[in-house]
Amino acid sequence: MVKYLLLNFFRSKVHPIGLALLLVSGLISLEIGSRFLERVDRVSEKTAIHQQESIARNVSYFNKEMGNLMYYLRFGLENETPRLAGLSIGQRDVYPSIQSLTVRNLEEQRYATDLVNPLFQLLGNMDFSFVLIYLFPLVIIAFGFNLISEEKEGGTWSLIRSQAHSPLLFLRLKLGIRLVSVLFVLLLLLITGKFYLAIPFDVPFLIFGSVSVLYVLFWFGLTWLVVSFQLSSSQNAQVLLSLWVVLNLLLPAGINMLQRWFFPVPEAMSTVIQNREGYHSQWDKPKEPTLQKFYARYPEYQSFLHPKEADFSWLWYFAMQQAGDDEAAVEVEALKNKLDSRVQLAKSLSWWIPSVHTQLSLNSLSLTDLGNYLHYLEALEEFHEKLKAYFFPRIFSNAPVLDEDWSKFTLEKFRDQPQVNWIQLMAPFGLSFLLIWVWAGYNFKKSGIQSIQKH
């Protein structure tokens, strides 16, 4: 029987076309991923060179006062992009992967965005995760929607019922061949991607592959469930496409809307106002309170003093800058918490929506999600503190600029680690599989297909 089913599979036009469509769009998506990674590498390289050049140039201009020099110098921290991100670009085209910071106030600097065509952001990247989440289900639907109905409409169903040892086994084998062919293309793409994008063969990659396989299985399961109702081909096609629309367009967009509705972030704008005011208003205030606040924040600098009656000192200047960050601190914390709430809301709702779960899981494995960005924002804070801890004593004591080995300030990297929680990654699929298995079994039993098996 398998032989005939295979013959039947390869004779139809739909199957080679569908598989070729997946293969070609998959390969294009790998090329897009590779270009994305190239761009990231290029940016990283250029920033590293630019940083060295710009430090050298500024040192040659401003070598008398450390404070004056440090007004200008920028030091970059790169949010390292794992190779896996080539498969799932996620939010990485919205967030810049490198920020270059001065030791002045952090808030003014860390939200700068990259230059990207907004129309392309609107349309979204055609990366591998897009092909997987959008295109694979469509081909699966095309392969399976008339699993039974084509036999019925072609007049062969009664033959199968009377001749086949078990019609259910026949259907399972028929769908099984389709499943194997689609999984074959998926694995081919993943292996090609692994070598083409030079992705290390590690745990995140393995889970990435497993999630992809489970997502494909989910769609085969859903198709199996829909055909178990034994409607006509046209009805099946309509139902399955509607499910695709609901799962891949309406529900994800709905969650996004809920996030916005429940966790609005006016803080994004008010931090900017508070930060600016917090710093600039200090210019017109008596210097002593500003300095006292600075000493309270960093007791280690208490030994450095503002020269009495002086109009200006770098100590006072950087104390004012610090005031800007301190003023915005509460709002910034609120902003980060709101963003985290958005992440958590989506995570808990995604348990019930495999498409959303898949996208979020792939992004978080590839470190291209909002969670990673929040980690990076924190890493930037630490980086900024580290810079201040190193340079503030040198600025306040006006250490000789030319004694410093400036070449050691190269572009630094922040390496985030994906959080791997097998249960959380796999369980939502288990949930839907269980539902599908029970429901479809019930349908087949009711229609009497299964009962023939017993005779």
Next chain:
Amino acid sequence: MNKKGKIALLAGQVWNNTVSQSSAKMLILATNFLLIAFLLVGFFNQQKHQEQIHGFGKEVRDQWENSPDKHPHRMAHYGYLVFREKFPLSFFDYGMDSYLGNVIFLEAHKQNTVNFSEANLSNGLLRFGELSAGMILQVLIPLLIFFWGYDLISRDREQGTLKILFAQGVSGAQLLWGRILGLFYVSLSLIILPFLLAFGLLFLYQETDLLGQSMIHFLFLYLTYLVYFLVLCMVAVWISSRSQSSKSSLISLIGLWLSFTLIVPKIAQVIGQSVYPSLSKIEFDTAVEAELIRQGDSHNPNDPHYAALKDSLLKANGVDSTYKLPFNYSGYVMREGERLSTQTFLTHQKNLIDQFKNQQQILSLASWIDPFLAVKQLSMGFAGTDYEMYLSFQDQAEAYRYQLAQTMNELQIELISNKVKNSSDPAARLSSDYWEDFPDFHPSFLSEKEVFQNNLAGIAVLLLWLGLMGFVVSYSSLRIRVF
């Protein structure tokens, strides 16, 4: 029965058959409900945004006006924060809005990016698309039209009723147009109520000065969608009349829907990105900086450009030191520096934006074969959420920044003595009255005429599709297969 009567009768038949199905009734109700819900959510979000940014805008203005007496260059660094307003109709179609920044810090010497777009604050889900009326109208309703229209001719053929219709004297043209019209009626049932509501919402908008323009834009939006739906109805009925079976008709239409909404836009985007690569921020900044250094670095005391400027100033005024100049020398240098750096920045920015526009041009070209793309562009254009509207804001913000920096430089040149030690010197302070004199930022939107001109190509595409499908339907009505 006259010709028109027959068409109306056939159209009425489609209407009755469709709405008598309980599934169709449900879908009509659900679509109306979704559209109305998203319009309201969009409207409230937009109102909240406007309220917020007006509050913030007022706060920024108050702080600016109430700044104490100080050196004007301190004010140039204090700078200004401006917020992006939303066009009244943006609740209808979010377009690019969520990917565009909302707040920009304007200061001397430096062009900052417009930050905090909604996409910045979202996790990856935004990429699935956004629920707005625009999305329902552009993506879901076409699918419904295809679902309701795929068997309008083919079913009659399969059931043998087509023969009977023709025997009763119905012509091919009457049959096709009747069915198209009927399907179009059904599609109208999805949008009439929501469109009326959206129109009513325009009157609730706080700032009434844009009401006239919004109404004109709204009319264009309405017409755009009517033509789009009519074209889709023609496509559906035509394909149904050409197909072997209802099933193959449905498969073709689904294929077409997927090509329109998913495949053609993606291909166009990939081509655009590969043919016209654009610079990253660091490459852009490095290029601007390199050119500025070549022109002359105002920070470098030994720079030839500024040394020459100094010499010519000293000569012209017959003095031997910048301290003796009758105006503030460092203000003069900063004005020159601001002028040069802004010029350079704008040249580079123009190149970048041209590159973005080249990329978008590929999509405009693709819209000739994909009416969905044309409607997407038109809808964003008239809702005021497209790139052109954003660029107009960005340009005005940059012009305001330049005006602010140069006004402060002028004040310094005229009023600050060359002898003050630094900006903290009490003699270097100007009265806060000067700050009040500097006007607030009041950006304007593109006018209806400009918006119309930007969208001429889209309108042409849509009309072409209308004409083309009209021709195709009329032509093929002469040869409808009965079996």
